[in-house]
Amino acid sequence: DAGVIQSPRHEVTEMGQEVTLRCKPISGHNSLFWYRQTMMRGLELLIYFNNNVPIDDSGMPEDRFSAKMPNASFSTLKIQPSEPRDSAVYFCASSRAENTEAFFGQGTRLTVV
Amino acid sequence: GEDVEQSLFLSVREGDSSVINCTYTDSSSTYLYWYKQEPGAGLQLLTYIFSNMDMKQDQRLTVLLNKKDKHLSLRIADTQTGDSAIYFCAESKNDYKLSFGAGTTVTVRA
Numbered sequence: 001d002a003g004v005i006q007s008p009r010h011e012v013t014e015m016g017q018e019v020t021l022r023c024k025p026i027s028g029h030n031s032l033f034w035y036r037q038t039m040m041r042g043l044e045l046l047i048y049f050n051n052n053v054p055i056d057d058s059g060m061p062e063d064r065f066s067a068k069m070p071n072a073s074f075s076t077l078k079i080q081p082s083e084p085r086d087s088a089v090y091f092c093a094s095s096r097a098e099n100t101e102a103f104f105g106q107g108t109r110l111t112v113v
Numbered sequence: 114g115e116d117v118e119q120s121l122f123l124s125v126r127e128g129d130s131s132v133i134n135c136t137y138t139d140s141s142s143t144y145l146y147w148y149k150q151e152p153g154a155g156l157q158l159l160t161y162i163f164s165n166m167d168m169k170q171d172q173r174l175t176v177l178l179n180k181k182d183k184h185l186s187l188r189i190a191d192t193q194t195g196d197s198a199i200y201f202c203a204e205s206k207n208d209y210k211l212s213f214g215a216g217t218t219v220t221v222r223a
Binding site: 042043048101102104 | 144153154155156157158161201205208209210211213214215216
């Protein structure tokens with residue numbers, strides 16, 4: 001398996017624009033996580049899906065952020081409108097079950113100017 | 114996160130042992146993890162330990178857990194240049210939520 005695949009690897013966008021980050025989890029994994037990593041706050045869990053259903057979105061910063069998982073092999077994290085403080089590395093991770101090892105993608109480095 | 118604390122930097126000479134320390138606050142933590150992040154990459158699980166264990170060894174890695182003091186350490190024997198990375202301590206309570214420390218940047222010098 002190719003592992004968790006995220007795209008794009010890097011994204012530079014202007015403030016106010018919509019940004020969509022994509023994730024393909026490992027086949028057969030039913031848990032999917034979106035994390036954000038910044039120098040100031042470290043790694044934060046944004047949202048957790050189980051069997052394509054959002055279980056915990058308490059980490060989503062505000063209404064500008066939304067995440068979807070239309071099927072078991074694809075998820076998106078959207079920021080609309082983007083702001084400079086959203087600049088961070090966004091990681092997607094998947095696991096076979098809720099409390100088993102989580103495998104991380106390589107991340108998307110987002111820069112909002 | 115503030116529930117898990119670790120020192121930010123460690124410099125070690127190649128061939129020496131590295132010891133990375135971590136403290137956590139929640140005594141109900143069930144699993145404790147060490148993740149490694151290399152530059153430009155995601156996190157990779159190195160090892161984990163159940164809270165009812167004191168020690169776990171896996172090749173060059175030794176994890177020690179002092180549950181009374183809520184202290185976790187990772188020892189890397191014979192540290193190599195490829196061990197240069199950020200190491201994250203994390204804890205969970207047998208569910209999906211991982212609480213990560215801020216990460217320790219390990220630099221291996223020749």
